[in-house]
Amino acid sequence: MPELPEIEALAQFLREHATGAVVGRIDVAALSAVKTFEPPITALSGRDVTGAGRFGKFLGLECGGLWLLTHLSRGGWLRWIDEPSPTPPKPGKGPLALRVHFFTPAGATPAFDLTEAGTKKRLAVYVVDDPRQVPGIARLGPDALALTEAEFGAILHGTSQRIKTAIVDQTLLAGIGNAYSDEILHTAKVSPFANTKTLSEAKTGELYAAMRAVLTDAVQRSVGQDAARLKGEKRSGMRVHARTGEPCPVCGDTVREVSYVDRSFQYCPTCQTGGRTLADRRMSRLLK
Secondary structure, three states: OOOHHHHHHHHHHHHHHOOOOEEEEEEEOOHHHEOOOOOOHHHHOOOEEEEEEEEOOEEEEEEOOEEEEEEOOOOEEEEEEOOOOOOOOOOOOOOEEEEEEEEOOOOOOOEEEEEEOOOOOOOEEEEEOOHHHOHHHHOOOOEOOOOOHHHHHHHHHOOOOEHHHHHOOOOOOEOOOHHHHHHHHHHHOOOOOOEHHHOOHHHHHHHHHHHHHHHHHHHHHHOOOOHHHHHHHHHHOOOOOOOOOOEOOOOOOEOEEEEOOOOEEEEOHHHHOOOOOOOOHHHHHHHO
């Protein structure tokens, strides 16, 4: 799933490539992806693109007083096309959900596609006057890169739950998902199962510093990349996430995994749990 660094990079990409263009035809290939009906999505056509922004893990394109917003969910992505086909795509065919065409001042006619891999179609598109009209944006907590250390500590100590759960809760902190939470916890040497209430002030400070470092580094590596290369850039920077069975780059221990029904996370026992292996939820159910 694209998280704060990738969405920030995509927003910057759109600022550079789409700002100043005029929205042309919009092809809807997956009707289920469009979650709003008033204003209609056709209301964007003919409007000037005036900017792009990020709201947690939501990506937005500002079009002359309206916003086109999307949540890419787990399998979604944005693909820029310099020379799109003039033929509208057939609805329901392949991963394409939406195509937005542009007319640029230089006379070019590029487009971008919103695509979604997999069978679980959760990509969502909204057209609104104000981003806060999108329920998921209205519920967002403060942005993970906009917090002071004191604010971060107050958020964590104001709840009592596993730290892994807390830092991916978008109502508490906006922008962090499964992948970067693994990296942040590994960098701070914190167990994913540690309780937010019992984190010491010193460890909370280390976790805040790790969050800032991991996200800032990822943003710096991602911004300026071609949109098509961002997924690979994300994977290349991961030390433990999606690296089950590989050696930890810090201590050499084997990276372990805890799996749930539809997701999993990775950690290093030596770096994070004092050598203890956390219970794998899938295996626990099989043994009952």
